[in-house]
Amino acid sequence: MTQHSPKSPQFFLTSPSPCPYLEGQYERKVFTHLVGEKAGEMNDLLTQGGFRRSQNIAYRPACETCRACVSVRILVDGFAPSKNMRRILRVNDDLVGTEHKAEPTSEQYSLFRRYLDARHKEGGMSEMTVLDYAMMVEDTHVPTAVIEYRKRGPDSFVTGRGEGPLVAVALSDRMSDGYSMVYSFYDPDMPERSLGTWMILDHISRARARGLPHVYLGYWVEGSRKMEYKTRFRPQEHLTSAGWELYKG
Known part of the structure; x- marks a missing residue:
């Protein structure tokens, strides 16, 4: 059985597959295993860095020609329905x-x-x-x-x-x-x-x-009707190449 150290996780890359959100695009994901006593801490760090969890896997998009998937988080203190x-x-x-x-x-x-x-x-x-x-x-x-x-x-x-x-x-x-x-x-x-x-x-x-x-x-994809609801909850931040930034769209 492969052992994964929580202090130095191993990352893997999936093969391309059809994107479920944008027609004609192909998605790839980078992922690692969330195991061991430090799994919770690692999940915190990875989620704050744009990863999502599915079972004991943390993953994020790593598409070659597309950057449409954007991590979204609501700012609780400033939120008003x-x-x-x-x-x-x-x-x-x-x-x-x-x-x-x-x-x-x-x-x-x-x-x-x-x-x-x-x-x-x-x-x-x-x-x-x-x-x-x-x-x-x-x-x-x-x-x-x-x-x-x-x-x-x-x-x-x-x-x-x-x-x-x-x-x-x-x-x-x-x-x-x-x-x-x-x-x-x-x-x-x-x-x-x-x-x-x-x-x-x-x-x-x-x-x-x-x-x-x-x-x-999770992820918001501009132009995807499935994802439109996520931008209704404001204020919210989107993860960009410069870090988490207030969404003003």
């Missing part, structure tokens, strides 16, 4: 999010499958089995939480937990300077709730409550 976001907060005021250990459940997978079949039937994750889902959640060596969202119940004020069926789920890394949203999914039959937007707003609230300055949203 827009009029539409305030409406979304009101609509979902009956929901409660509870942080759990990174452990998969059959209820999560059932919701995950409904979400994929409704929203990403042709995507690269569409064939994921229950075992694939379990690996996505629990194959982590960094501080990771599964946040389950359910409707507020009579005892929620006391227990801090929601009740009833699962409405949405977020898989998120807890970092020294914020939350990094790894993946999220939700009930596709509740479009009026705008649950994807609401989960980001909830992460901003969680980061603010912990005194953490950032929420990392």
Whole structure:
């Protein structure tokens, strides 16, 4: 078995493959393994440097002819919700999010499958089995939480937990300077709730409550309709060749 030192990680480069965001482009990624006692610290440093995590792998684009993927993080202290976001907060005021250990459940997978079949039937994750889902959640060596969202119940004020069926789920890394949203999914039959937007707003609230300055949203690609929503959360910073800079677009 190959051993990877957390103090001197080895980096590898993938072969070119079709870009899922820009037609006609090919993507390559540089990646390393996140293992060992220092995996959490390494994940912090790499995420702050533009990497994303998938299971025990940290990766970032290394495309030869394109630099369209831009790392995005929300500045929590300066954030104020827009009029539409305030409406979304009101609509979902009956929901409660509870942080759990990174452990998969059959209820999560059932919701995950409904979400994929409704929203990403042709995507690269569409064939994921229950075992694939379990690996996505629990194959982590960094501080990771599964946040389950359910409707507020009579005892929620006391227990801090929601009740009833699962409405949405977020898989998120807890970092020294914020939350990094790894993946999220939700009930596709509740479009009026705008649950994807609401989960980001909830992460901003969680980061603010912990005194953490950032929420990392992953990559934004200008011109990709899939990515447009990310620039709605302002102020935010984009990682450039000169470092993190305030986005003014």
